[in-house]
Amino acid sequence: MKILVTGGAGYVGSHSVRGLCDAGHDVVVFDNLVAGHRGAVDERASFVEGDLGDAELVRSTLANGGFEGVLHFAAFLDVNESVRDPLKYYVNNIVHTVRLLEALRDAGVKRFVFSSTCATYGEPETCPIREDIPQAPINPYGHTKLAMEFAMRDCAQAWGLGGTALRYFNAAGASADARIGEDHDPEIHLIPIVLQVALGQREKVFIFGTDYPTPDGTCIRDYIHVEDLADAHVRAIESQPPGVFRFYNVGTGQGTSVREIIDGAREVTGHAIPADESPRRAGDPPALYADPSKIKRELGWSPKYTNTQDVIRTAWGWHETHPQGYADR
Numbered sequence: 001m002k003i004l005v006t007g008g009a010g011y012v013g014s015h016s017v018r019g020l021c022d023a024g025h026d027v028v029v030f031d032n033l034v035a036g037h038r039g040a041v042d043e044r045a046s047f048v049e050g051d052l053g054d055a056e057l058v059r060s061t062l063a064n065g066g067f068e069g070v071l072h073f074a075a076f077l078d079v080n081e082s083v084r085d086p087l088k089y090y091v092n093n094i095v096h097t098v099r100l101l102e103a104l105r106d107a108g109v110k111r112f113v114f115s116s117t118c119a120t121y122g123e124p125e126t127c128p129i130r131e132d133i134p135q136a137p138i139n140p141y142g143h144t145k146l147a148m149e150f151a152m153r154d155c156a157q158a159w160g161l162g163g164t165a166l167r168y169f170n171a172a173g174a175s176a177d178a179r180i181g182e183d184h185d186p187e188i189h190l191i192p193i194v195l196q197v198a199l200g201q202r203e204k205v206f207i208f209g210t211d212y213p214t215p216d217g218t219c220i221r222d223y224i225h226v227e228d229l230a231d232a233h234v235r236a237i238e239s240q241p242p243g244v245f246r247f248y249n250v251g252t253g254q255g256t257s258v259r260e261i262i263d264g265a266r267e268v269t270g271h272a273i274p275a276d277e278s279p280r281r282a283g284d285p286p287a288l289y290a291d292p293s294k295i296k297r298e299l300g301w302s303p304k305y306t307n308t309q310d311v312i313r314t315a316w317g318w319h320e321t322h323p324q325g326y327a328d329r
């Protein structure tokens with residue numbers, strides 16, 4: 001299948017591009033390289049350097065490309081930034097995605113897989129989270145993702161878009177062969193920050209909140225390996241029927257606390273990894289972990305990585321060999 005991948009030079013995007021190429025698909029990556037890295041793009045894929053805000057380029061790429069499907073990763077993802085600058089998120093994550101959907105409609109492309117998020121659930125009262133609990137995001141980032149789920153549902157009904165929203169929990173880890181991995185600037189995610197401490201690039205990690213109503217007082221998240229996320233995308237696009245909107249949690253089903261991540265990284269790396277307790281970060285729900293039974297049942301997906309220690313080990317494999325990220329490739 002010929003597939004366009006927006007944001008295919010980013011973290012989850014680049015692993016998914018690799019998964020698509022391995023499955024024999026013909027892949028074109030569309031990325032502006034603002035957050036993505038040219039070195040992350042699989043050599044088997046073609047590359048278009050472009051911005052989703054360039055509606056004409058998006059339109060002509062789709063109109064002339066002969067694509068059967070689009071995987072859409074390109075988006076902003078920093079919750080804190082979305083609170084400070086919501087319109088930046090509304091423009092990129094909504095306006096540009098709406099323009100992309102128009103281009104799909106006009107080109108007759110019916111398969112669309114969208115990076116949604118567990119942030120669309122807001123602060124759920126119970127875990128594990130099933131897809132049918134109410135979605136009530138608590139920040140602009142989550143609002144923009146939920147808005148696009150609504151748009152996909154409406155387009156499925158109106159003109160036969162086949163769309164799948166994959167609601168990611170915490171993407172983590174790196175490719176098992178350490179060729180591609182996580183490289184954000186600035187880095188805001190827990191595991192890479194902890195590993196940067198292990199590498200001596202940071203003095204310590206700050207634990208954001210130790211008074212949560214969880215067994216060890218720190219936040220609990222569901223760390224899903226990026227290659228398992230990639231596999232979910234490949235299955236979603238391959239199985240996508242037209243005219244149907246589908247939505248799935250993609251997580252392991254297991255919760256891991258911030259302290260458990262730090263302890264796990266100490267074991268994996270053999271480094272002390274100093275940690276300081278600090279106040280809660282605004283907008284962090286105490287616990288988020290998935291009930292992934294729907295995607296297991298319907299797409300035959302299941303995570304290869306069910307142990308957080310193994311996830312951290314792959315991340316360490318990448319960070320240790322690429323301490324400066326893609327600058328080291």
Ligand code: UDP
Pocket residue numbers: 170188189190191193205206207208209219220221258281284
């Ligand atoms: N976190 C932390 N210190 C850090 C970065 C993150 O304690 O330097 C915590 C954060 O509060 C959250 C968890 O680690 O509970 C995962 O955060 P991350 O930003 O990686 O992902 P999120 O859950 O926000 O998508």
